[in-house]
Amino acid sequence: MRELEFRDLTVRFGTGPAAVTAVDGVSLKVPAGSIVGLVGESGSGKSTLAKAAVGLAPMAGGQVLLDGAVLDRSRTRRKLQMVFQDPYSSLDPRMTIGDSIAEAIPERRSRKERRAELARLLELVDLDPARASSLPSGLSGGQRQRVALARALAAEPEVILADEITSALDVSVQGAVLNLVRDLQRRLGLSILFISHNLAVVRYVSDIIAVMYLGRIVEAGPASDVLNAPRHPYTRTLLDAAPRIGTSLDDAVPADNAALDQDPPSPHEPPPGCAFHRRCPYGPLILPSRTICADEDPHTGAQMRPHRAACHFAGQDILATHLEAP
Numbered sequence: 561m562r563e564l565e566f567r568d569l570t571v572r573f574g575t576g577p578a579a580v581t582a583v584d585g586v587s588l589k590v591p592a593g594s595i596v597g598l599v600g601e602s603g604s605g606k607s608t609l610a611k612a613a614v615g616l617a618p619m620a621g622g623q624v625l626l627d628g629a630v631l632d633r634s635r636t637r638r639k640l641q642m643v644f645q646d647p648y649s650s651l652d653p654r655m656t657i658g659d660s661i662a663e664a665i666p667e668r669r670s671r672k673e674r675r676a677e678l679a680r681l682l683e684l685v686d687l688d689p690a691r692a693s694s695l696p697s698g699l700s701g702g703q704r705q706r707v708a709l710a711r712a713l714a715a716e717p718e719v720i721l722a723d724e725i726t727s728a729l730d731v732s733v734q735g736a737v738l739n740l741v742r743d744l745q746r747r748l749g750l751s752i753l754f755i756s757h758n759l760a761v762v763r764y765v766s767d768i769i770a771v772m773y774l775g776r777i778v779e780a781g782p783a784s785d786v787l788n789a790p791r792h793p794y795t796r797t798l799l800d801a802a803p804r805i806g807t808s809l810d811d812a813v814p815a816d817n818a819a820l821d822q823d824p825p826s827p828h829e830p831p832p833g834c835a836f837h838r839r840c841p842y843g844p845l846i847l848p849s850r851t852i853c854a855d856e857d858p859h860t861g862a863q864m865r866p867h868r869a870a871c872h873f874a875g876q877d878i879l880a881t882h883l884e885a886p
């Protein structure tokens with residue numbers, strides 16, 4: 561069981577006027593043995609944050625730590641495993657899935673141990689051992705994602721970074737894969753960063769929820785606190801748009817959700833003040849007196865409070881303040 565920590569992490573792509581700050585001073589902990597759900601719209605920087613941890617995105621500042629020690633490349637490789645949305649891209653189409661998984665088992669294992677380990681991994685992800693001789697093309701999307709998980713687990717990781725791993729799946733199999741993620745976390749004591757743009761998916765698996773907007777964490781805290789008492793208007797907007805519990809996990813953004821109908825601002829030209837102020841249903845759009853939102857950056861910086869939110873009005877009941885406005 562390991563704790564993963566992002567400390568003031570910044571990732572920038574390109575240089576000069578074309579530069580994009582995809583991740584902007586993010587501090588976030590994935591406590592040992594817990595699942596942290598990272599949610600936010602497309603382009604908010606979720607994938608880039610995870611990729612920085614495994615050396616697939618260029619860090620311009622900050623650190624990634626495992627149990628308080630800065631990660632170096634060789635330690636990173638095995639201890640952190642990333643699983644992607646499209647397992648097709650990570651599986652060799654000509655290799656049987658058994659070989660694909662076995663290939664990721666550490667070389668120090670004997671042949672016999674590897675065979676036993678392959679059987680154990682298939683069992684862990686609920687795949688019929690007879691499937692070992694299939695090619696990826698012979699499997700369903702859900703089965704392929706189970707293979708991708710088994711392959712990641714073969715490397716004996718302590719942290720899994722799961723990036724939109726259910727997003728390409730039929731709604732009917734998403735739930736089963738989410739249950740598997742929870743089950744694997746419990747059985748193996750893994751720490752998991754679970755990324756999805758879909759709050760209904762994130763709420764299903766997470767102990768802690770972090771909400772990302774334009775390269776920053778705008779709210780983070782225990783899942784029940786964030787879901788039941790969101791402190792940031794953006795989180796509230798996402799919650800309003802998320803399908804209700806008990807309904808399908810499919811994406812459904814109600815037509816009256818004005819804030820999310822607009823495109824998010826471009827990371828090339830982040831707005832001044834709070835990056836959400838032009839879309840915020842509780843900001844100067846509606847309440848002209850709230851000029852601070854357009855003028856001052858509410859960034860929480862490296863704060864690690866249990867439930868933090870980067871909003872000037874986070875300490876108040878945002879909606880109540882809205883109703884008493886002129």
Ligand SMILES: Nc1ncnc2c1ncn2[C@@H]1O[C@H](COP(=O)(O)OP(=O)(O)OP(=O)(O)O)[C@@H](O)[C@H]1O
Binds near residue numbers: 601603606608
């Ligand atoms: N290799 C790259 N080169 C240049 N810009 C990039 C690169 N990768 C990501 N970006 C930019 O960084 C920003 C964050 O992208 P990222 O993919 O991390 O967002 P995301 O929240 O994971 O969204 P999605 O779910 O669509 O992947 C976007 O503006 C994106 O265009």
